[in-house]
Structures are given as C-alpha cells and as structure tokens.
Amino acid sequence: xxxxxxxxxxxxxxxxxxxxxxxxxxxxxxxxxxxxxxxxxxxxxxxxxxxxxxxxxxxxxxxxxxxxxxxxxxxxxxxxxxxxxxxxxxxxxxxxxxxxxxxxxxxxxxxxxxxxxxxxxxxxxxxxxxxxxxxxxxxxxxxxxxxxxxxxxxxxxxxxxxxxxxxxxxxxxxxxxxxxxxxxxxxxxxxxxxxxxxxxxxxxxxxxxxxxxxxxxxxxxxxxxxxxxxxxxxxxxxxxxxxxxxxxxxxxxxxxxxxxxxxxxxxxxxxxxxxxxxxxxxxxxxxxxxxxxxxxxxxxxx
Ligand SMILES: [Zn+2]
Ligand SMILES: [Zn+2]
Numbered sequence: 001x002x003x004x005x006x007x008x009x010x011x012x013x014x015x016x017x018x019x020x021x022x023x024x025x026x027x028x029x030x031x032x033x034x035x036x037x038x039x040x041x042x043x044x045x046x047x048x049x050x051x052x053x054x055x056x057x058x059x060x061x062x063x064x065x066x067x068x069x070x071x072x073x074x075x076x077x078x079x080x081x082x083x084x085x086x087x088x089x090x091x092x093x094x095x096x097x098x099x100x101x102x103x104x105x106x107x108x109x110x111x112x113x114x115x116x117x118x119x120x121x122x123x124x125x126x127x128x129x130x131x132x133x134x135x136x137x138x139x140x141x142x143x144x145x146x147x148x149x150x151x152x153x154x155x156x157x158x159x160x161x162x163x164x165x166x167x168x169x170x171x172x173x174x175x176x177x178x179x180x181x182x183x184x185x186x187x188x189x190x191x192x193x194x195x196x197x198x199x200x201x202x203x204x205x206x207x208x209x210x211x212x213x214x215x216x217x218x219x220x221x222x223x224x225x226x227x228x229x230x231x232x233x234x235x236x237x238x239x240x241x242x243x244x245x246x247x248x249x250x251x252x253x254x255x256x257x258x259x260x261x262x263x264x265x266x267x268x269x270x271x272x273x274x275x276x277x278x279x280x281x282x283x284x285x286x287x288x289x290x291x292x293x294x295x296x297x298x299x300x301x302x
Contacts (some may be wrong), residue, residue, distance in 0.1 A: 195293020
C-alpha cells in the first residue's frame with residue numbers, strides 16, 4: 001500500500017515537473033491576455049474622436065464614436081492612409097462600420113482602394129455621381145466584391161450610431177441629377193453632431209452649391225469644426241456659408257507646396273473674419289478633435 005502511494009506521489013511529482021511548467025506558462029499567458037483586453041477596453045475613451053488625417057493633398061477623416069463605431073470619410077490620394085489608420089485603430093481591428101466616398105476624385109478615393117483590401121467595410125455611402133477615371137473604376141471593382149450595404153447619400157438621411165452621435169446628410173438633394181464632369185458639385189456633405197459639438201464636412205463642394213446646404217434645414221449655426229471645402233480653394237467657403245456657421249475651428253486638409261496653391265490666400269482672409277482658429281494638416285500633420293459632447297480637446301501631430 002505504501003509502495004503504491006509512493007508511486008502515485010512520484011508520478012504526480014513527475015507530471016507536475018514535466019507538464020506543470022508548460023501549463024503554468026499557458027495559464028499565465030491567458031490571464032495576461034484577458035487582462036490586457038480588459039485594460040484596453042477600460043482605457044479606450046468613451047468619447048467622440050474625429051481625426052483629419054495627414055494624407056497630403058486630399059481628404060481622409062476618421063471618426064470613432066463613444067461606443068467604438070468607426071466611419072472613414074474619404075481615403076486621400078495614396079496608400080499612406082493605411083499607416084495613418086494604424087495609429088487610429090487597434091492592430092487586431094480589421095473592420096470599419098461606414099466608409100463614405102464624398103465624390104469620385106482621385107485625391108479622395110484612391111486611398112479607399114487599399115483600405116477596402118485590408119478592412120471589411122459594413123456600409124459604403126457614395127455620392128450620386130460616377131466618373132470614367134481609372135481609379136474610380138478600380139474603386140468600383142473593389143466595392144463590388146465587398147458585399148457591403150450600399151447607399152447613395154441624399155439630403156435628410158441620418159446615420160445614427162446609437163450612442164449620441166449622428167451624421168446627417170445635408171447634400172446632395174434627393175432630385176440631384178448626375179452630371180459626370182461636375183464631381184465636386186455632388187460632394188457628399190454632412191454634419192456630425194455629439195451633444196453641443198458639431199463637425200461640418202463638405203468634401204470639395206463649391207460656393208455655387210453651398211446655398212443648397214441651407215435647404216436641408218439641418219445646417220447648424222455656429223459649428224464647432226468646419227473642414228474647409230475643397231482644401232481651401234478660392235471657389236469654396238463663400239461668405240454666405242461662413243457668416244452663418246461661424247466655425248470655432250477650421251481645418252484645412254491639403255499637401256505642402258501643392259500645385260493648386262491650396263489653401264488660397266483670399267479664402268484664408270475670408271475665413272479669418274469668421275473663425276477663431278485655422279489649423280492645417282500642412283503645418284500640424286494629423287489633427288484630432290476629442291469630445292464628450294461638451295468639452296473639446298484638440299491634438300495635433302506637430
Ligand atoms: Zn479634393
Ligand atoms: Zn474633388
């Protein structure tokens with residue numbers, strides 16, 4: 001009997017010796033992993049973050065809502081968007097809830113192609129215009145195989161993230177007729193609202209169409225952040241719009257020494273009359289606004 005007990009004791013000891021360490025390491029790693037996930041969830045702020053990514057001459061705006069929903073509005077002119085998203089998203093996150101292509105121009109949609117290759121998009125929102133360009137054709141092919149829910153943006157549509165954040169489409173209007181060469185004219189324009197804070201994004205919408213934003217009945221007076229139309233071009237951000245929205249912050253998304261001379265000096269003069277602060281991706285890199293719906297915090301790369 002004693003011998004049997006001794007044998008059991010010895011084999012248990014051997015078992016612990018041989019496998020115990022391995023099991024211990026696995027259990028420890030598992031606990032560390034679970035703790036890391038819990039800590040990550042806890043430290044991820046329950047706030048709205050809107051980031052104007054530094055993608056050179058183009059637009060790419062990444063939105064993360066308090067409940068963690070993500071929306072990407074345009075992808076900029078190159079695949080630099082991927083490294084910009086790396087700094088906004090967790091390494092394991094390969095999904096984006098909503099992707100918006102404001103209009104088919106290359107400086108807005110080229111980067112969406114590598115984005116669709118890397119990430120699964122659940123909903124894709126487009127403007128009513130199409131284009132014959134190679135890049136737009138390529139984007140179309142990628143959208144075809146994505147099997148996302150597709151929408152054409154129309155005035156009055158609301159994307160409700162069900163956590164206090166909404167994105168309301170202000171333009172193009174429901175009866176918008178497609179004109180192939182006027183891609184800027186059909187730029188999807190929206191206002192993102194969270195509590196007292198609002199963000200007005202108008203793609204490359206020209207002044208001639210800015211009056212249509214008023215027709216929506218949803219254009220807020222005194223917006224917090226205005227992404228300047230068409231990278232600060234002379235033909236956008238007219239007096240009528242600026243004097244109504246009086247943005248606290250105006251963001252210029254453009255590339256250093258770009259061939260268009262964006263932002264235009266006259267536009268900057270006009271903006272300075274109505275806005276408290278102009279911030280440009282040219283000088284500051286990516287620009288992020290973080291808000292709980294009341295307070296606003298601005299963070300820049302440079
Ligand atoms: Zn553009
Ligand atoms: Zn454009």
